Amino acid sequence: MSDMYICGRCGRTFEYDERVVEDGFAYCPYCDDDEIEEAALCVDCDEWFDKKVLYGMDGNCRCRACLEKRATVDQAIELGKLDGCDPIKVSGFFSEFFSAEKIQEILLREARKEFSEEKIKRLANEYCMSDEYFFADELSA
Ligand SMILES: [Zn+2]
Ligand SMILES: [Zn+2]
Numbered sequence: 001m002s003d004m005y006i007c008g009r010c011g012r013t014f015e016y017d018e019r020v021v022e023d024g025f026a027y028c029p030y031c032d033d034d035e036i037e038e039a040a041l042c043v044d045c046d047e048w049f050d051k052k053v054l055y056g057m058d059g060n061c062r063c064r065a066c067l068e069k070r071a072t073v074d075q076a077i078e079l080g081k082l083d084g085c086d087p088i089k090v091s092g093f094f095s096e097f098f099s100a101e102k103i104q105e106i107l108l109r110e111a112r113k114e115f116s117e118e119k120i121k122r123l124a125n126e127y128c129m130s131d132e133y134f135f136a137d138e139l140s141a
Contacts, residue, residue: 006048008035013048042066055136067136071128073120077104079128079135 006013007028019036020027027034037050040058044066054061062070080087094103111120128135 004039004041004048005036006039006050007031007033008037008050009033013039044069055132056139057137060140062136062139064132067132067139068125068129070139071125071135073108073124075135075139076124076127077108079138082138 003016004013005016005019007030010028010031010033012028012030014029018029020029020032025034026036028036037052039048040051040054040061041048042054042063043056043060044062047063049063051061054063055067056062090103098106115123
């Protein structure tokens with residue numbers, strides 16, 4: 001597929017060859033505006049956006065709204081397992097009783113007793129979105 005472009009004024013998308021070129025400047029074929037930018041598709045909502053406002057790698061990028069939707073409690077837990085995130089140190093003695101997976105389950109259960117679901121969801125969102133580019137790169141298509 002050839003590169004797609006999006007107009008910053010009317011929001012319509014068009015192919016590179018469709019742009020109107022006059023005196024070396026390129027214009028939107030629909031509204032004649034010169035604010036045209038390279039476009040990319042959000043893999044979740046399937047809409048075109050100015051490439052610069054999307055998060056993630058080529059072919060696997062998302063708009064802000066879709067990225068926020070992905071920032072769930074489960075995603076926050078997965079993200080927290082990756083290198084570069086600070087783990088809470090738990091005594092190895094507990095591994096005599098429980099697997100890491102089980103310890104995680106217990107902690108989430110306790111968190112749900114202590115905090116409202118709303119607060120847990122908000123913290124999960126903040127945790128994922130605190131480094132939104134890293135988060136976007138870790139999400140698979
Ligand atoms: Zn336009
Ligand atoms: Zn989207």
